Amino acid sequence: MTLFSNDVAAIDSCKEIKSKDTIILPGVGNAYSVSKFLEKNGYFDEIKEFENKNKKIIGICLGMQMLFKDLNEGGNSKGFGFFSSEVLEISKISKLKTNIGWRKIKSIDKNFLENENYYYFCHSYYVNINDEDYSFLKCVTEENPRIPAIIQKNNIFGLQFHPEKSQKKGIMLIKKFLEF
Amino acid sequence: MSCLRIISSLLIRDNRLVKGKKFKNHIDSGDPVTTCVAYDSQGIDEILMIDLDSYNNLKEPNYEIIEKINKRCNTPFSFGGGIKNEKDALQCIKKGADKILINTNLSKQLVGKISNEIGRASIIGAADIYYDGKKYNLFKNNTKTNIDALEYIKNIMDYEIGELKITYVDREGTREGFDIEFSKKIQDLCNKPIIFEGGFSDLDDICKAFKNGINSIAIGSLVTFSDNNIFMIKQYLENKGFEVRLRK
Numbered sequence: 489m490t491l492f493s494n495d496v497a498a499i500d501s502c503k504e505i506k507s508k509d510t511i512i513l514p515g516v517g518n519a520y521s522v523s524k525f526l527e528k529n530g531y532f533d534e535i536k537e538f539e540n541k542n543k544k545i546i547g548i549c550l551g552m553q554m555l556f557k558d559l560n561e562g563g564n565s566k567g568f569g570f571f572s573s574e575v576l577e578i579s580k581i582s583k584l585k586t587n588i589g590w591r592k593i594k595s596i597d598k599n600f601l602e603n604e605n606y607y608y609f610c611h612s613y614y615v616n617i618n619d620e621d622y623s624f625l626k627c628v629t630e631e632n633p634r635i636p637a638i639i640q641k642n643n644i645f646g647l648q649f650h651p652e653k654s655q656k657k658g659i660m661l662i663k664k665f666l667e668f
Numbered sequence: 669m670s671c672l673r674i675i676s677s678l679l680i681r682d683n684r685l686v687k688g689k690k691f692k693n694h695i696d697s698g699d700p701v702t703t704c705v706a707y708d709s710q711g712i713d714e715i716l717m718i719d720l721d722s723y724n725n726l727k728e729p730n731y732e733i734i735e736k737i738n739k740r741c742n743t744p745f746s747f748g749g750g751i752k753n754e755k756d757a758l759q760c761i762k763k764g765a766d767k768i769l770i771n772t773n774l775s776k777q778l779v780g781k782i783s784n785e786i787g788r789a790s791i792i793g794a795a796d797i798y799y800d801g802k803k804y805n806l807f808k809n810n811t812k813t814n815i816d817a818l819e820y821i822k823n824i825m826d827y828e829i830g831e832l833k834i835t836y837v838d839r840e841g842t843r844e845g846f847d848i849e850f851s852k853k854i855q856d857l858c859n860k861p862i863i864f865e866g867g868f869s870d871l872d873d874i875c876k877a878f879k880n881g882i883n884s885i886a887i888g889s890l891v892t893f894s895d896n897n898i899f900m901i902k903q904y905l906e907n908k909g910f911e912v913r914l915r916k
Contacts (some may be wrong), residue, residue, distance in 0.1 A: 516786055517785075517786060518785060518786060518788075519787070521784055521785060561787060562784060583859065584859060584861055585860050586788070586789050588831055588861050589670065590671050592671070606671060606913040608713075610766060612789040612830055631670055653742055654742070655708065655743060
């Protein structure tokens with residue numbers, strides 16, 4: 489997607505993180521492989537340091553799940569631990585083992601999003617929000633089971649769906665979070 | 669009821685869109701990139717592209733076309749054709765595909781390896797099936813096999829796939845009507861989302877499928893060779909009381 493191409497660049501090394509204002513952790517991946525890759529290549533420390541400086545982190549899909557403490561896809565692995573909830577298989581709360589398609593999301597935290605819109609979801613694990621994280625939960629899917637869709641704490645944003653693949657409304661949302 | 673999913677099913681050969689009937693007699697149907705841009709602007713829910721050139725492992729996946737389309741569209745995009753290993757799959761994702769489709773090469777071992785790289789939610793397991801007059805069988809490698817379709821589907825449900833795609837070979841491109849009864853049987857077997865394709869005749873035929881519990885369909889000829897467009901189809905469905913996502 490070229491919309492932000494002048495300002496956005498993919499990085500090849502964790503050393504590049506320091507010089508950025510915002511980092512986006514994109515989705516699609518296997519939690520275990522991604523966690524091991526990031527750990528091995530020094531991303532954990534760099535990203536935690538980045539967060540300490542209160543710079544902006546936006547996690548998308550698996551990138552959102554990486555913001556949490558414990559992940560389970562492909563075996564137990566650890567996330568950055570900015571939130572304490574566990575990431576579990578979606579089959580624990582749903583008849584279907586994968587949640588794929590456009591789902592309407594609604595704000596729990598009033599006025600976080602002005603309108604209810606559809607966004608594209610594609611995941612087989614979900615965040616099982618615990619009491620400690622509940623106050624950071626901003627939006628959930630409208631239909632049951634209510635899947636945590638947006639979480640936010642200070643400058644950390646997590647989106648379970650793919651705004652970059654959610655057409656016009658998704659782009660508007662990315663802009664909103666970049667300007668937040 | 670969750671939001672219904674309307675997927676555009678596109679075939680390419682030599683970087684051009686083609687459309688056939690019953691997997692044969694493909695004719696040119698336009699430019700893949702501009703067509704995807706048009707569907708994107710009409711609010712299609714997803715695009716699924718199969719490359720016939722790489723379909724039988726003759727070439728490697730068409731990464732270039734994935735990249736071109738994803739530079740111009742921000743619509744969920746799945747790609748199939750020529751994916752032989754986890755490296756191919758990962759490369760498709762890196763170029764902008766959200767999911768990859770495996771049909772000819774579908775095996776528990778391969779899917780397991782790919783899932784370790786890209787996660788199972790991004791893997792579509794596909795099965796083409798045909799009716800021989802008595803029973804439904806699997807169609808694979810351009811051949812009518814004697815493998816029972818339901819047995820095969822039951823088996824692949826255990827694979828590390830996120831969803832299933834079923835195509836009715838003998839209805840594909842014919843617009844002779846969708847096979848609701850057999851689709852319901854498949855649906856009863858599965859605990860993953862299923863995309864159905866093949867034979868949708870008109871908008872009422874689509875309504876009938878959705879009324880019977882089908883949630884996701886892929887359409888080809890119905891939009892390629894008729895006056896229908898995605899917005900019109902969705903508007904029609906909404907007027908009939910279905911939950912669809914309209915681009916506003």
